[in-house]
Amino acid sequence: MTDSNRWLWLAGLFFAGWLIYLLMPILSPFLVGILLAYLGDPLVDRLEERGLSRTWGVVAVFALFGLLLLLILLFLLPMLGRQLVYLYQLVPLVLDWLQQEALPWVQVKLGLAQGFWHLDQLKAMFAGQLGKTTDIVSQLLSQATASGLALLAWLGNLLLVPVVSFYLLRDWDILVAKLRALLPRRREGLVVGLIGECHEVLGAFLRGQLLVMLALGVVYALGLMLIGLDLGLLIGLLAGLASIVPYMGFVVGIGAALIAALFQFGGDPYPLIGVAAVFTVGQLLEGVLLTPLLVGDRIGLHPVAVIFAVLAGGQLFGFTGVLLALPVAAVIMVLLRHVHDLYKLSELYGESSHGDSSGGSAEPSGPT
Secondary structure, eight states: OOHHHHHHHHHHHHHHHHHHHGGGGGTTHHHHHHHHHHHHHHHHHHHTTTTTTHHHHHHHHHEEEEEEHIIIIIIIIHEEEEEEHHHHHHHHHHHHIIIIIHHHHHHHTTTTTTTOOOOOOHHHHHHHHTTTTGGGGHHHHHHHHHHHHHHHHHHHHHHHHHHHHHHHHHHHHHHHHHHHHHGGGGGGGHHHHHHHHHHHHHHIIIIIIHHHHHHHHHHHHHHHHHHTTTTTHHHHHHHHHTTTTTTTTHHHHHHHHHHHHHHHHHTTTHHHHHHHHHHHHHHHIIIIIIIIIIIIIOOOOHHHHHHHHHHHHHHHHHHHHHHHHHHHHHHHHHHHHHHHHHHHHHHHTHHHHHHHHHHOOOOOOOOO
C-alpha cells in the first residue's frame, strides 16, 4: 500500500468517525434494531430450516417477542410499580435505622467523631417527597406538556425500533452476503476469520449470558416471592441483571434481600434462612446447569472487560456508547489476541532465546 493510499484510508476513517459523532442523537433506534436482529437471526434460521419462508419466520419471531412484551406490560409492570412505591416508603425507615443503630455502632467501634454522618437532609427530602406520590401523574403530564417535542421524538424512536428490526432481520443473510462480497479477495479469509471470532464472543455473551441472567432473575424472583418478601420481584430482577458479571448478582441480591427481610420480618430467622437458600440454589443452578448449557465453553468477555466497556461507553457517548460498548470490546479483544500471537512469533519475543543459544550459561547437571 502506497503512502497516498494510507493517507486516503486514514482520512476516510476520520470522516466516518466524525459523521458517526454528528449522527449520534439518531443512532440509538438503529443500534437497538441491529441488536434485536442479531439476536433473532438464529431463531429465523431454524424456522427456515423447518420449511417456513424468511418473511413468515420473521413474523413468527416478532409475534413471540410481542407476546412476551405484552405479558411484561400486563403482569410485571403493575407489580414492579407497587414494589417501587413500597421501596420509596421504606427508604426513610432504612435511613432511621442507619442513623440510630448502624452508624452509632460504627462510630463506637472505629472511634470516629460524633455526628460524622449527615442523613437528616436526605431523610427530610424523602419525607417531603413522600406526600407528593399522589401527584405523580399530574407531574408527568406537566413535564410531557413542557417537553412535548422531546416526548414525540422519543416515541418516534421507540416506534422506529421494530421497523428497523423487521427489515434487517428479513434481509440479514442478504446483507451479510453483500458485505462479504465487498471484501478484498486476498484478505477475505482473514477478515471472515476475525469476524467469526468476534461473532463467537458476542454470541457467547449476548445469547448465552443474557439467557443466564434471565433465568437467574426468574429463579431469584420466584424464590423470594414464595418466601413472602414484599420486594421479592424487584430484588430478584435486579439480581438477575447484576449477574452480567459473575457473582455480582449473588452478592447484590442476597445483600438487598437480607436487608429487606430484616425490615419486614424483624428477627425471625426462618425468612433469612429462606433468602440464603434461594440464592444458594440459584448459584448451584448457574454453575451446574445454566452456564454449561447456555454458554458452554465458548469464548466470553472477561468480567472486568465487561464493566470497563459499559462504563467507558456510557461516559464517552451516552446510551449509544453503552449499546456499542460490548461489540467494540469483543472486536478489540479478538484483535489483541491476534496481536499477542504475532508478538509470540516475532523476533522481539525470541531475543532471549537467541542470546541463550550463543552465550548463555550451561544448565547444571544433575547427579549421575
